[in-house]
Amino acid sequence: MSTNGSERDAPFIRLENFSLSFPVLHGSARSLKKSLLKSVKRSVGRGMGHQVGGAVHGDDVLLVQALDHVSFEAGPGERIGLIGHNGAGKSTLLRALAGIYESSVGSLTLHGETHALLDPMAGMNRDLTGRENIRLFARYNDLERVHAVALERDVESFAGLGAFIDLPVRLYSSGMAVRLGFALATAPRPQILLMDEWFLAGDQHFQDKAEARLTDLVAHADIMIVTSHSMPILRRWCTRILWMEHGRVRMDGPASIVIDTYLDAVAGETPAPAPAEERTKGNGSDGQDRLTSS
Ligand SMILES: Nc1ncnc2c1ncn2[C@@H]1O[C@H](COP(=O)(O)OP(=O)(O)OP(=O)(O)O)[C@@H](O)[C@H]1O
Incomplete structure (x- = not known):
């Protein structure tokens, strides 16, 4: 795996057969392993509604295959959504791109300053006040005083917590904590932006504000990758969708086409594209359906 976040020229992501x-x-829990394997086997073939998790295999060590030979490339201007059943591998893929998980199987080449919005409470000290957390963030990011003051004003005004900004974060409701975490996390302006769906939390008024802020963030980012179960959001936000299934990319193409195909498959209205081994004429040797937007 190689990453490089030091230069501000055209960013790109290339994932090749990444598993x-x-x-x-472990082996000592064989009976539990067998029952888990049995239940996974039972669930396979019941249709989209019952699909959950990555493939499970192994003898002495039980392995959950979260990502299975995933390949794709992304370049400037691409806003990519990840969809798929629970446990399809979406969050794992985001975390792998963020450098949280590494693998010796396949390769990841990522070029560009990257920022991941994965957990609203990441780096937050719950015993400190909101304002103290903002100052901690500024110090941690080595901001000059003038930028630290601007950050504090921006986050305080955006989060809209009123007097709570000077109370310990542990007293916040989950929605209030998300407001503060979101405001802080969306302060940097990365080239590559990775987002988990937590940013959709909060009340409708906050979601509208959040969307406006994200629009600005995305406008500054060259590449965005987001995972969400909300198709309306993905239709609005994304130009391209990767449909994940059991750790693989099942389909990769323009947002509206992939989302429509996915929803049809989930509803059982039309058969999903056949897996690679069932196709006589595939679009690629790696089992992925690819569509072009042109
Ligand atoms: N830390 C972990 N330890 C063990 N298994 C894990 C871990 N993280 C994920 N998995 C497994 O990897 C598979 C993929 O999980 P992942 O969280 O990437 O799915 P997802 O597509 O994001 O699901 P969801 O839509 O439910 O959030 C699942 O089978 C899950 O059980």
Whole structure:
């Protein structure tokens, strides 16, 4: 794997046959492993509604295959949404791109300053006040005084917490904590922006404000990758969708086409594209359906 975040020229992401599995049980728990394998086997073939999790395999060590030979490239201007069933591998893929998970199987080349919005409370000290957390963030990011003051004003005004900004974060409701975490996390202006769907939390008024701020953030980012179960949001935000299924990219193409195909498959109205091994004429040797937007 190679990453490079030091230069401000055209960013890109290239993932080639990237695989990642989590060891979850060892040989001493064979009976539990067998029952888990049995239940996974039972669920396979029941249709989209029952699909959950990555493939499970292994003898002495039970492995959950979270990502299975994932390949794609992304360049400037691309706003990519990740969709798929629970456990399809969307969050794992985001975390791999963020450098949280590494793998020796396949390769990841990522060029550009990257910022990941994965957890609204990341780096937040709950015993400190909102304002103290903002100052901590500024110090951690080595901001000059003038920028630190601007950050504090910006985050305080955006979060709209009133007097709560000077109370400890542990007293905040989850929505209030998200407001502060979101305001802080969206302060940097990265070239590559990775977002988990938590940013959609909060009341409708906050979502509208959040969307306006994200629009600005995205306008500054060259590449955005977001995971969400909200199709309206993905239709609005994304130009391209990767449909993940059991750790693989099932379909990759323009947002409206992939979302429509996915929804049809979920509803069982039309058959989903056949897996690679069932196709006689595939679009690629790696089992991915690719569509072009032109
Ligand atoms: N830390 C972990 N340890 C063990 N297994 C994990 C871990 N993280 C993820 N997995 C497994 O990897 C697979 C993919 O999980 P992931 O969280 O990427 O799915 P997802 O598509 O984001 O799902 P959801 O839509 O439910 O958030 C799942 O089978 C999950 O159980």
